[in-house]
Amino acid sequence: MIAVPDSVSTAIPEIRTELLAWFDASGRELPWRLGTEGARDPYRVWVAEILLQQTQVARGLHYYDRFLEAFPSVQALAEAPIEAVLKAWEGCGYYARARNLHRAAKVIVQNGFPADYSGWLALPGVGPYTAAAVASLAFGEARAVNDGNVRRVLARLYGEARPTDAWIQARADALLCPARPGAWNEAVMDLGATVCTPKAPRCAECPLSAHCAAFKRGTPTAFPAPKVRAAARMVQAVAVLIGDEREAVLERREGGLLGGLMGLPMLEFGPQQTEVTVLEELCARLGARPGELLGQVQHSMTHRQITLHVYAAASALPRQTVADAALSRLDHKALELLRTRQESLFAAPLMDGSSV
Numbered sequence: 001m002i003a004v005p006d007s008v009s010t011a012i013p014e015i016r017t018e019l020l021a022w023f024d025a026s027g028r029e030l031p032w033r034l035g036t037e038g039a040r041d042p043y044r045v046w047v048a049e050i051l052l053q054q055t056q057v058a059r060g061l062h063y064y065d066r067f068l069e070a071f072p073s074v075q076a077l078a079e080a081p082i083e084a085v086l087k088a089w090e091g092c093g094y095y096a097r098a099r100n101l102h103r104a105a106k107v108i109v110q111n112g113f114p115a116d117y118s119g120w121l122a123l124p125g126v127g128p129y130t131a132a133a134v135a136s137l138a139f140g141e142a143r144a145v146n147d148g149n150v151r152r153v154l155a156r157l158y159g160e161a162r163p164t165d166a167w168i169q170a171r172a173d174a175l176l177c178p179a180r181p182g183a184w185n186e187a188v189m190d191l192g193a194t195v196c197t198p199k200a201p202r203c204a205e206c207p208l209s210a211h212c213a214a215f216k217r218g219t220p221t222a223f224p225a226p227k228v229r230a231a232a233r234m235v236q237a238v239a240v241l242i243g244d245e246r247e248a249v250l251e252r253r254e255g256g257l258l259g260g261l262m263g264l265p266m267l268e269f270g271p272q273q274t275e276v277t278v279l280e281e282l283c284a285r286l287g288a289r290p291g292e293l294l295g296q297v298q299h300s301m302t303h304r305q306i307t308l309h310v311y312a313a314a315s316a317l318p319r320q321t322v323a324d325a326a327l328s329r330l331d332h333k334a335l336e337l338l339r340t341r342q343e344s345l346f347a348a349p350l351m352d353g354s355s356v
Ligand code: ADE
Pocket: 048, 049, 052, 053, 057, 186, 189, 190, 193
């Protein structure tokens, strides 16, 4: 059987010209885009691509500047203690990424920056997406990236509701502009982030609408169909705050739940246990005296929804300066309980009806 080319495949040269013209006029100015196209600073590009794997650009910018200020070069990153790297990563989540950045920085200081896709792929924490992004943006290698934005743009362009990773990669490879691979990759990502958005695409502003199957059918948001995700597991845990929001007893977390970060002493519990018995068990382990309930905080992670019951407790254990430790957002929310409680105590009316 002879394969009939689809309408996108026959228009690839126009699609490249139109999208790149749009990108040259409307692409975003982002801090890792400094320098010559296809020959950018690999360190800045690499850090950005790792950071942006689970963080949107708007939110990532602040973290990016903070990280680059703390570690302006790969040497600075390689020489820093891991605690400082985790601290600079605070708030970005998925701390394995920071550990891998640190490990890979040590390799790069020894061997130099890899100059191609397979060299990047061999570094800790670098998968096909990051290797393709760094190889194309910093070295001009013709490698197509495949991330959430690319998936959405291509699913709509071709009118494919259920694209597999292999399907997307094959289309992305075919569309990639060999003369400007880095600009092409960023153009598709920018189009996905600013025009071909998930819920309210701005098709009237899209340089590719004339070629877009989903636009022609009048149902762009139907592509791609939502992925069916496994429900998040509900996790209950008790934590104790010994100290205050500035100085508290902190422990290094082990295991899956926020492993490697520092946090308030915490114990997960199952449906057979009660909060009070778990609090007692936790306090017995610490040699602490349980105090009052400060409140509950909720925290969502990719596969878990955590409810943390936070209690005050008293103990002679040494306290650490909270500002110096890398804490998860869950722990920041727990510490915040103390501050909001103090504010509400201060704001509470006095017996005579006034307030302080
Ligand atoms: N998302 C991830 N990497 C990006 C990049 N280089 N430009 C725009 N958005 C991105």
